[in-house]
Amino acid sequence: MTSTAQELHPAPTLEPGRTILELKGLEKRYPGTHALKPINLAFKASEIHAIVGENGAGKSTLIKLLTGVMPRTSGDVIWEGKPAALATPHEAMALGINAVHQEVVLCRHLTVAANMFLGEEASRFGILQQRAMVREAQKIIDDLGFDLPAHVVLGDLTIGQQQLIAAARATVRGTKFLIFDEPTAYLTRKEADQLFTLIRRLKGEGVTIIYISHRMEEVFELADRVSVLRDGTLVGTRNIAETNDAELVKMMINRSIEQVYHKEHFTPGATLLEARNLSGKGFENVSMTVRAGEIVGLYGLIGAGRSEFVTTLYGRHRKSAGQILWEGKEVQVNSEHDAIRIGMALAPESRRDQGLCLNLPVGLNLNLPIYKRISSNLLISSAQEKTEADRQIANLRIKTPTRNALASSLSGGNQQKIVIGKWLAHGAKLFIFDEPTVGVDVGTKAEIYRLFGELLSKGAGIILISSYLPEVYELADTLHVFRRGKLVATHGFHTANHEEILTQALAEKQEKPGGQI
Amino acid sequence: MSTEAIPAERPKRNYNALFGLTLLALLVLLWIILSVATPSFASANNISNLLRQGSMIAILAVGQTFVIITGGIDLSVGAVVGFATVIVAMLINAGVPIFLAILITLLVGVAIGLFHGFGIVKMGLPPFIITLATLTSLRGIGLLMTNGNSISINNDAFQLFSRSSFLGVPNLFWMVILVGIPAYIFLHHSRWGRYLFSVGSNAEASRLSGVNVQRTIYMAYTLSGLCAAFVGVLLASRIGIGNPTQAEGWELQAIASSVIGGTSLFGAVGSVHGPLLGAFILATINNGANLLNVNAFWQRIITGVLIIVIVYFDGLRRRGK
Numbered sequence: 001m002t003s004t005a006q007e008l009h010p011a012p013t014l015e016p017g018r019t020i021l022e023l024k025g026l027e028k029r030y031p032g033t034h035a036l037k038p039i040n041l042a043f044k045a046s047e048i049h050a051i052v053g054e055n056g057a058g059k060s061t062l063i064k065l066l067t068g069v070m071p072r073t074s075g076d077v078i079w080e081g082k083p084a085a086l087a088t089p090h091e092a093m094a095l096g097i098n099a100v101h102q103e104v105v106l107c108r109h110l111t112v113a114a115n116m117f118l119g120e121e122a123s124r125f126g127i128l129q130q131r132a133m134v135r136e137a138q139k140i141i142d143d144l145g146f147d148l149p150a151h152v153v154l155g156d157l158t159i160g161q162q163q164l165i166a167a168a169r170a171t172v173r174g175t176k177f178l179i180f181d182e183p184t185a186y187l188t189r190k191e192a193d194q195l196f197t198l199i200r201r202l203k204g205e206g207v208t209i210i211y212i213s214h215r216m217e218e219v220f221e222l223a224d225r226v227s228v229l230r231d232g233t234l235v236g237t238r239n240i241a242e243t244n245d246a247e248l249v250k251m252m253i254n255r256s257i258e259q260v261y262h263k264e265h266f267t268p269g270a271t272l273l274e275a276r277n278l279s280g281k282g283f284e285n286v287s288m289t290v291r292a293g294e295i296v297g298l299y300g301l302i303g304a305g306r307s308e309f310v311t312t313l314y315g316r317h318r319k320s321a322g323q324i325l326w327e328g329k330e331v332q333v334n335s336e337h338d339a340i341r342i343g344m345a346l347a348p349e350s351r352r353d354q355g356l357c358l359n360l361p362v363g364l365n366l367n368l369p370i371y372k373r374i375s376s377n378l379l380i381s382s383a384q385e386k387t388e389a390d391r392q393i394a395n396l397r398i399k400t401p402t403r404n405a406l407a408s409s410l411s412g413g414n415q416q417k418i419v420i421g422k423w424l425a426h427g428a429k430l431f432i433f434d435e436p437t438v439g440v441d442v443g444t445k446a447e448i449y450r451l452f453g454e455l456l457s458k459g460a461g462i463i464l465i466s467s468y469l470p471e472v473y474e475l476a477d478t479l480h481v482f483r484r485g486k487l488v489a490t491h492g493f494h495t496a497n498h499e500e501i502l503t504q505a506l507a508e509k510q511e512k513p514g515g516q517i
Numbered sequence: 518m519s520t521e522a523i524p525a526e527r528p529k530r531n532y533n534a535l536f537g538l539t540l541l542a543l544l545v546l547l548w549i550i551l552s553v554a555t556p557s558f559a560s561a562n563n564i565s566n567l568l569r570q571g572s573m574i575a576i577l578a579v580g581q582t583f584v585i586i587t588g589g590i591d592l593s594v595g596a597v598v599g600f601a602t603v604i605v606a607m608l609i610n611a612g613v614p615i616f617l618a619i620l621i622t623l624l625v626g627v628a629i630g631l632f633h634g635f636g637i638v639k640m641g642l643p644p645f646i647i648t649l650a651t652l653t654s655l656r657g658i659g660l661l662m663t664n665g666n667s668i669s670i671n672n673d674a675f676q677l678f679s680r681s682s683f684l685g686v687p688n689l690f691w692m693v694i695l696v697g698i699p700a701y702i703f704l705h706h707s708r709w710g711r712y713l714f715s716v717g718s719n720a721e722a723s724r725l726s727g728v729n730v731q732r733t734i735y736m737a738y739t740l741s742g743l744c745a746a747f748v749g750v751l752l753a754s755r756i757g758i759g760n761p762t763q764a765e766g767w768e769l770q771a772i773a774s775s776v777i778g779g780t781s782l783f784g785a786v787g788s789v790h791g792p793l794l795g796a797f798i799l800a801t802i803n804n805g806a807n808l809l810n811v812n813a814f815w816q817r818i819i820t821g822v823l824i825i826v827i828v829y830f831d832g833l834r835r836r837g838k
Contacts, residue, residue, distance in 0.1 A: 314725075340727035348725055355725070357718030359785050368715055368726040371708035378707040422726065 019078075020045045020208050021066075021097075021177060026075035028061050035061040037232045038075060043177070048199065048209040050219040050240075053229035053252055054413070054441035059212050062229070063179055066210075067099050068092035096176035100167050100183055108155035108162075113137035115154050116169050144168055144198055160191035167198055171207075178202060179210040184218060196222060214441060216245050228252055253443045261474040262446060264453040265493075266293035268477070271328065272430050272461045273344075275313065278322035282308030283485040285322070288478075290430060290461040295452060297476025298465045300505050305485035306465045307349065310432050313463075314346045315339040340369065345428035347419045349435045349465075355419035356407050363389035363403030365418050369426045388425055396421045397447065413444030420451060431455055432463045437471065449475065469498055481505050536779045536831065540794040547801045555808040563804070565687050569679075569755070571800030572689040573598075573748045577767060578774035578792035579700045580744030583737045585775055586704075588717040588784030589637070589644035591738060593651040594745040594771055597629055598764035600655045601749020606668040606759025615675055619750050626746020627739050629655070634735035644738075652768070659761020668759040679754035689751060693793065696744065701789040713737060717784030773820065774799055777827045798823075 021043045028036040036058045043049055053059050064070040066077075068089045077084050079095055086092050106115045113134040114121075122129045122136070137150035146164050154162055163183060170178055180199070184192045199209055199222060211222055219226055220240060228235040228251040235251045269292035278286050283305030290296050298306040312319050315333040323330050326342050333339050339346070348354035357365055366389050367374065374384040389403040396417045400410055407415060416436065423431060433452075437445045452462055452475065466472045472479055473494070481489040481504045489496075489504040551558040577594050584591045601622050608618035629651060636647035670676065681688050704710040712733045715723040724730045748767075753759055776782065777798060778791025799820060806816045 336724055337727055337729060346725055348722075353719075354721045356722055357715050357785065360714055360718045364711060364715065368711070368723065368728065371711055375708045378709065379702070380706055380708055380711070382706070 018045050019043070020080060022078040024076040024078065026062075026065060026077065027073050028058075028065060028070070029073045035232055036065070039234045041227060041234060041237065043208050043210070045176075045208055046203055046206045047224045048203055048211055048222050050211045050213065050223035050226040051229060052213065052216075052219060052226060052248060054443045057229040057252070057441075058232040059229055060181075061232075063099060063181055063210075063212070066092065066177075066179065067097060093173065096174055097179075098170040098173060098175040098177070099179040099181060100163070100170050102182040106154055106162065106166055106169070108153075110154060111151055112141075112148065112154055112157070112165055113150040115165060116140065116150070116172070118169075120173075140172055141165075141168060144171070144201075146194060146198075158191075160187040163187060164191060164194060164198075167195060171198070171202060175202075175207060177208045177210075179212070181212050182214065184213065184215065192218075216248065219248075220245075230254065249442060252441075253446075261470075262449045262453060263475055264456065265477070266456050268292065268294045269459060272326070273313070274325040274328075275309075276323040276325065278309070278312065278319055278324065280308060280312040280319045281317055283312075283482070286487045287322075288480055288487065288490075290463060292429070292459045292461050293456050294477040295456070295462045295464050295475050297472035297479040298463065298482060299467075299469060299472045299479060299501060300482030301467070304482040304505070306482045307434055308485075309482070310346070310434065310463060310465060313339070314344060314432065340426075340428070343427075343429040344432065345369070345423035345426060345430070346432045347423065347434065347436055349438070351412075351415050351419050356415055358408040359406055361404045362393065362398065362400050362407055362410065362418060365407050366392045366403070366422045366425070369422055373426075392421045392425060395424070396451070413440045416440050416444065416448065420448065424455075428460070430461045430463070432465075434465045435467065436464070437466075437468070469501060473498065473501070537788065537790045537794065540778065540791065540798065544794060544798050544801065547798065547805065551801070551805040551808065555805070558805065558808055561685075563808070565682065567797075567800055567804045568690040569687050570804060571797040572687070572693045573751055574767065574770050574774055574799065575693050575793045575796035576696050576744050576748050576751075577771035578778070578796045579696055579789055580741035581768075581771040582775045582778070582780050582787050582789065582792045583700075583704070583713060584644070584741045585772070585780050585782060586713045586717045586784060586787040587734060587737045588720075589734070589737065590648065590772070590782070591633065591741045591745075592645065592648040592768050593629065593633070593655065594741060594748075595764045595767035595769075596652045596655040596659075596761075597626060597742060597745035598749040598752055598767055599761045600629075600659045601626060601746040602753040602756075602763055603659045603663055603668065603759040603761050605750050605753045606670045607662070609670055609672050609675060610668060615672065622750055623743060623746050626742040626744075626749070628742075629746075630739035630742025631735060633738035633742065634731075637738070638731045638734055656761050663759070663761060670753060670757050670759065675754055676757045679751060689755070692747075692751060696747070697789060697793055704787075704789050709733070709736060714785050770796075770799060773824050777824060779831055 019042045023039050023041045025038040025040060026036065027038045039062070051059055051062070061070075065072045066086065068086045068091050071087060077086055084091070084095060107118065110118070111134070113130075113136070116137040117133050122133050134151050141148050141150055146168065148157065148161055148164065154165065157165070167180070167183065183195060187195065199211070203209055211219070213219055223240050225237055225239055226243065226248065227237040228248060230252060238247070271289050271291050273290045275286055275288050286305075286309055288296065298309070300306050308317065311317055313324060313333065315335045315338050318334075324333055325331065331338075331342060333342065336346075352358065357368070363385065367385055370388065371380065374381050374388060386403070392398070393400060393403060398410070398414050398417050398421065400414065407418060410418070420433070420436065436448055440448070452464075455462060464472060464476060477493050479491040479496075479501070480487050481491075481501055483505055489501070491501065548558075557563055577598070581591055581594060604625050605618050605622040608621055609615060613621070633644070633647055633651065636642045637644055640647075679689055683691055704713065712723065712728050713736075715726075715728055716730050716733045720730050723733075749764075752763060756763070774795035775787070775792040776795070778788065778793070778795035780787035780791060802819055802823065803816050806813075806819065
């Protein structure tokens with residue numbers, strides 16, 4: 001393939017409405033798991049087809065089969081009327097099937113242009129035609145309406161911008177069938193809008209789009225049809241005009257939407273933690289209390305100072321002024337170690353970077369905070385190590401073959417349960433949850449919320465940080481709103497409405513937060 | 518959505534033990550082949566010799582493995598061995614009682630390890646860099662202290678130790694057991710061992726779970742330094758001199774033993790028995806090659822090929838092919 005813009009643009013050959021790709025009894029088994037039960041589904045040319053389902057429902061497996069990353073166990077794939085083997089990624093790409101993943105899979109240290117032409121560089125007598133490629137790439141980017149330079153290093157762009165580049169890259173390779181796997185997870189609202197424009201435009205050019213997302217509002221905004229997967233089975237396909245939120249959620253989890261936000265009210269007990277005029281890096285003069293049996297919600301945009309505030313409480317960063325009181329007495333929290341000793345526990349925002357030892361067993365991850373307790377002097381009681389791990393696995397309903405399975409082999413939701421579960425045995429009194437349900441499906445969300453209730457009933461207090469307003473709104477007994485490092489408003493349970501809270505968090509009302517609303 | 522279910526792997530409960538058995542089988546196989554191929558291999562003399570040859574690298578490899586499990590590397594161990602021979606030789610020649618001389622030498626090893634920890638934790642230097650710096654400067658310090666000469670140790674009792682046997686097994690090999698058993702208990706049955714793994718897997722997650730990451734790193738390098746100083750004492754006893762240029766390249770042999778023994782250079786994977794077996798496999802190959810009159814240059818090539826082959830097959834098995 002050469003590198004002129006004309007040849008790189010999509011070359012659809014089918015008129016809209018005709019079937020481009022058909023799955024007949026497509027099936028995938030792993031040892032011990034039936035990841036995808038035989039599926040029959042036809043995708044039409046020039047449609048946006050959303051696929052929704054919980055984590056572990058089989059969406060990723062389906063994508064891997066379609067993009068040739070993994071071989072199928074049985075069934076047929078009919079591409080433009082002819083059977084296709086789809087044995088390798090190369091074959092899928094040659095047919096015109098391409099995917100844009102949630103995490104950007106590009107080379108951060110190369111330029112935007114170099115990434116656009118990666119593997120298909122223009123060269124003359126073996127010498128790269130760098131300037132020509134930058135010109136070409138810039139033309140494509142401008143053409144798509146993205147306001148981005150082609151000559152800069154990819155890593156200098158925001159994650160959202162990189163995602164746009166990844167999308168642009170996928171569109172210029174003769175793509176007829178493009179899969180977006182949760183593309184907006186890291187995008188701002190503005191970037192998401194640019195992406196949606198691109199997607200609609202591709203549809204106009206005859207490309208079939210598969211759009212996978214946890215966000216219902218995006219599905220209803222974009223899609224023509226939607227298919228629901230549950231436990232590896234195709235539950236059904238609906239025209240978007242003929243369905244609604246509630247029906248899709250019910251199809252996904254087999255349970256109604258009201259049961260998701262599970263809120264129990266307890267009478268608050270004694271004050272556990274008090275911050276008095278606390279200041280530190282990224283926030284100033286914040287005062288609040290957390291009592292036993294209550295959830296204190298912290299809402300605000302990313303960068304508003306919520307995370308900085310709690311990591312300072314937790315001893316990760318030094319406070320610059322103010323006091324921290326624990327059960328009425330002033331305490332010095334100089335390290336995470338101090339915080340844990342006092343009785344705090346933090347489930348961090350990024351489970352991959354901060355929450356889990358991925359290449360170690362589930363059991364070790366669960367026991368990590370309590371090894372001191374389950375070892376006499378230096379030696380670990382292996383019986384206790386086993387019972388503690390098995391108890392948490394059963395208690396939290398973590399889906400894992402055994403406690404010796406590696407944490408990396410579990411689904412995202414189950415990994416999140418480990419991040420939370422490891423503190424339950426520790427006996428902490430104050431739990432800090434930083435974005436506990438990011439990238440987690442509705443079913444796991446419901447389980448995590450139920451867990452909150454359990455903790456509260458045992459007399460614990462919870463600080464809940466979320467960028468997702470419905471979550472803090474439905475769960476928090478006290479809701480604090482952060483804006484630019486300051487605590488700007490405090491509400492009781494349901495004493496303010498969404499608009500008020502949003503306005504307080506945004507103030508200037510310029511941009512909605514992180515595409516989450 | 519990268520969060521969706523990857524097929525759950527079948528439990529690898531006995532993976533470590535299994536891999537250890539494979540290595541043991543390889544070692545026994547080598548011994549059988551060499552016993553048949555050469556008349557002298559199976560002699561008591563040669564086996565003793567082989568155990569002596571492998572012992573010192575084996576002890577180094579154990580310390581090295583602790584460091585590698587945390588995701589680091591200790592390039593200084595060879596230099597520490599050479600430096601330790603100088604220290605112990607000088608102390609003994611100065612009339613310091615043997616036990617005190619050994620104790621002080623071991624403390625020097627601990628101090629070097631603490632310095633590595635300090636460089637990594639407090640100065641933020643990569644382990645590769647700080648231990649590389651120690652590698653070259655320790656040799657220099659040793660040469661300054663000795664004016665470039667070897668120091669003959671004038672104490673027969675000290676030298677006798679490494680040449681003697683107990684229950685027919687060379688004392689040097691008993692030292693491997695002396696180090697190996699506590700090391701095994703420490704790594705696999707103590708919480709500090711668990712912390713070595715967790716820090717190597719994800720330092721941030723460990724920190725947030727209340728693990729003292731800095732102390733864990735200090736500990737790993739201190740133990741490596743301690744093992745190296747101990748090997749220095751053994752080497753001084755064996756060759757009867759203190760010389761800072763001794764043990765050239767032993768750090769690479771220690772790393773090779775560790776890696777052959779199943780340790781992952783990315784951290785969080787490793788054992789104690791693996792590196793021990795790895796060290797004796799390397800020693801057997803060298804010993805066997807000598808007996809078979811294989812050119813010494815070839816021995817180095819064989820070692821290189823062996824590293825590639827074993828680590829490749831280990832990687833295949835880990836990925837479950």
